[in-house]
Amino acid sequence: MLGSLRDAGLIAWFHLRRALRTRSAVVLALANALIAGGGAWFFTRVLLELERAAARTLRVPETKRPGAMLDTLREQDQLSDILRPLVGSDELLEWALQLPVLTPIHFWLALGVMPFLAVALGAETVAPDVRDRSLRYELVRTGRLELLLGRFAGQALLLGLATVVAAGGTWLISATVMVQQPLLAQAASLLGLTPRLWLWALPFLGLGVAASQLTGNVNVARALGLGAALASWIGFGILQSPWGEEHPVLVDLVEPLLPQGWMMDLWGPGLGWWSSGLVLGALGVVFALLAWPVFGRRNL
């Protein structure tokens, strides 16, 4: 057992090192930062328009940069109108309104985007090495399961780094585009939500890892993984529909197996999200092993 853990840890560490030395880590981090920063920037444009409208109503000078009239927007419930549909309940709205304004927006956007980045990353886990058989060098030194879990862990670490960089992208927008922002509190709140986003992405990383075991073609693996991720969203949508209300037993059985079933638990103050986060992490490992019956036996 200890030997297996040691091997998986070594593989994860060297996998991360290799990714950091090559452009794959840079591309992933930049993509994450650009998407997060881009989403945050777009929201600041919306915010600026709202603030200008409020300024016109109050007959005060309009601001050139967003952020100066956030208190006014809070008082006029305009921020609540934006955030309420994102968080889904008044209790969570209270919490979201206490955060620096870009934090809940970043969290909401990342919840939607990270699954797809995670699937794309997961699809690269072993597929290229299956194609050129370079896995054979490792397979005479460790088991297939250790190799797979080590690679999964390496990708998970990489995903964690990318999540932190994405938070950096949003923070940069806050620091450069907005005014009167509590930058330290902004950084702390963004980083505080990073573990939740990371855990949320793990089941989707697992789907990508599973797909990468089925083919030596990375693009096919990406397509398979994205298809599986989309299927999970569609499945969750069906369970949430009136049809699902008519089949409560099925909903109780299937919903816990879908990552979306745990997503809303990630919102909110305190550490109440931890247990759901752990379930998501476990789902990630289970999903990564879905293709094990094939990978464990195929000619590598």
Place this chain on the structure above:
Amino acid sequence: MGDALRVSGLRKKYKRRGPWALDGMECAVPRGSICGLVGPNGAGKTTLYSVVCGFLPPDAGSVDVLGEGPFDPFVHKGRVGVLPQDAGLPARQTCADFLLLMGRLQGLSAADARRDVDQRLRQVSLHDRRTDPVESLSHGMRRRLSVASALLGSPELVMLDEPMAGLDPVQAAGLRDVLISLRGKTTLLVSSHNLGELERICDRVVLMDSGRLVQQGTVAEITAQGSQVTWELGPGAVPLDALRAALPGHTFSTEDSLDGHRLRQTAPPAELDGSSTVVAATLAAAGLAIRGVQRGRSLEASFLAGREPTSPIS
């Protein structure tokens, strides 16, 4: 001492209705030997390696590696080194990082792995490329890096599938010296189409064809070094009758060579050494120039003699 590797009755098919890639293959590689694995394309050499290393499950038969059953990466950790023939190297990893991971997975401590990586990179003349990514290496360099990975940690059994493929003559000679330096320290199983190279390196040979064992034994046995001598002679009449009269238990046959004759002598092993002066004297008395003497056949000749004739290439 026992065998480092023993396979018996090994059978493997890639497709249910396809031909047998391995069809009851048997062979044994004694500990401490350098054993060549020889066979034509499609003979099943790479499949044999793949099954022995656990990349492929066999359909039937058994494999015993170092006396501890079928290959298991945990049971045999650090005790078996492998150079797979058709496996690429991780292109974006540096040479040193690749070997370091392999060494660590073999159970070496970080310090030992670093030391051994350094030594192996020097051994295959890649020390100056240690921080370069694998993708920047030439084909020959990648081959040498693969060989270095197989030798990491001084394993008890090293299996090299076509280690000389793609190497230039200088690189091949360097690698040959590396392999010869391992004689007596480790067991080597080496497959190659370069039979002259194998003959220089190996003390044992396994000949296989169509997934089956054709012959196995020492190089001396396979090439009949203990019972056969070929004499390269100049032009003139070969005194076959005189030779047969002088050495009654021996058989002699001749064939024409480019500018003379080739005389083949087959003798009881105990009499071969003592007969050479008699043959030489008889040939000299007949006025024939002796241009060369070779004990046994070349490995290539032995291999071709053991095979059924194939159609000429048209």
